[in-house]
Amino acid sequence: DVKVTQSSRYLVKRTGEKVFLECVQDMDHENMFWYRQDPGLGLRLIYFSYDVKMKEKGDIPEGYSVSREKKERFSLILESASTNQTSMYLCASTQTGDNYGYTFGSGTRLTVV
């Protein structure tokens, strides 16, 4: 069964901490994405990557950075966590040319206190 695995299901961090959210996929997909999901706002794209070491900003990149050193792994970094970054974070991947859309990870619910 193909999978996108996010390293943590729940995280609680303090304001100002540096936070790493990890995502690994086993489908050899080129494309990987980080979204956050908030009630009433839906999924909003933070960053995405089309290949190793490549990254592009999504709609809300401020306060975040990403790293893709290997094809299967896409990391989201909160440089200095703030309370307004409390959210559900979803990682997704897809193969170029695939019309089945994304395969999502199960999500990381991050609370910043």
Place this chain on the structure above:
Amino acid sequence: GQNIDQPTEMTATEGAIVQINCTYQTSGFNGLFWYQQHAGEAPTFLSYNVLDGLEEKGRFSSFLSRSKGYSYLLLKELQMKDSASYLCAVRGDTDSWGKLQFGAGTQVVVTP
């Protein structure tokens, strides 16, 4: 800018039919997706439309009109397990393969 609109919530009884509408205004169009998301879980793929018309898949059907910027998801013979949020998503242009813009989701509540 880009805009994808869908109703916030819909309620229907078990065995009934519900139609969830989605209207979109995007810079370019290269496909529309519907996802189902149960509470606390990841979204899962339901359907994909890129040409006008109806795509049927069991109890679920999805329709697209590109000229009207409009799609709907039709859920027939509703079951309690269909209670979930349904997300409409648009792929805008071909040079950003895979990048999807999502609506806020429609919460469907199925009652006995």
